[in-house]
Amino acid sequence: QSALTQPASVSGSPGQSITISCTGTSSDVGSFNLVSWYQQYPGQAPKLIIYEVTKRPSGVSHRFSASKSDNTASLTISGLQAQDEADYFCCAYAGRSTYVFGTGTTVTVL
Amino acid sequence: QVRLVQSGAQVKKPGASVKVSCKASGYRFTDSGMSWVRQAPGQGLEWMGWISAHNGNTYYGQKLQGRLSMTTDTSTDTAYLELKSLRPDDTAVYYCTRDEDFGDHILPFQFWGQGTLVTVSS
Numbered sequence: 001q002s003a004l005t006q007p008a009s010v011s012g013s014p015g016q017s018i019t020i021s022c023t024g025t026s027s028d029v030g031s032f033n034l035v036s037w038y039q040q041y042p043g044q045a046p047k048l049i050i051y052e053v054t055k056r057p058s059g060v061s062h063r064f065s066a067s068k069s070d071n072t073a074s075l076t077i078s079g080l081q082a083q084d085e086a087d088y089f090c091c092a093y094a095g096r097s098t099y100v101f102g103t104g105t106t107v108t109v110l
Numbered sequence: 111q112v113r114l115v116q117s118g119a120q121v122k123k124p125g126a127s128v129k130v131s132c133k134a135s136g137y138r139f140t141d142s143g144m145s146w147v148r149q150a151p152g153q154g155l156e157w158m159g160w161i162s163a164h165n166g167n168t169y170y171g172q173k174l175q176g177r178l179s180m181t182t183d184t185s186t187d188t189a190y191l192e193l194k195s196l197r198p199d200d201t202a203v204y205y206c207t208r209d210e211d212f213g214d215h216i217l218p219f220q221f222w223g224q225g226t227l228v229t230v231s232s
Contacts, residue, residue: 001171001172001173003154003156034218036218036219038155038219045205045207045222045223045224045225046155046205046219046222047222048217048218048219048220051215051216051217051218052215055215057217057220089154089155091155091157091218091219093218096169097160097169098157098169098171099145099157099218100157101147101154101155101156101157102154103154104153104154104155
């Protein structure tokens, strides 16, 4: 399985909205509504922020939203804040109890 | 609360094997499975595989098939990852991670260990 493709970096000013794409194939992103997103700060373990394409776990800010179209999933961060500066990874179920992660995107708040 | 506590950092020579442990607490160990994810320095996350703590069934990623072994010890609520024939590009932080199952929906990789750095160098 090849890693899902994400842009290496995305940046925005405080208060702006940014969107991170995650492109897979018809065997993973396109086949199942089981795309999740993770936020990771340096030196820390990832944290789940989106599951089942659009759902937020309890306690995750409403500024995080996500969607999917065909083989591409997207994460949008609205009202960008300094604390959003982190790495973001998408992940998709790929069938047969296997998963594939994205290449990761570094978000910079200007 | 759910806790996953991993063993400490290790340095190995190419060709050697490494075994990383992940001790679970705060839930019934055999009710769930455990995934392992690794992250090379400055790189992305790589899903390695999953093991059922209930019956030991495993699913491994294709890339590491043949070198990877996941096991559990239900007497100590501990999951183990063993990687053989180590290469320098196996240098990474290795994480154990567990889903949170609510029955009608699952939060994937909701709980994470603190990570174990494995360095492969001659």
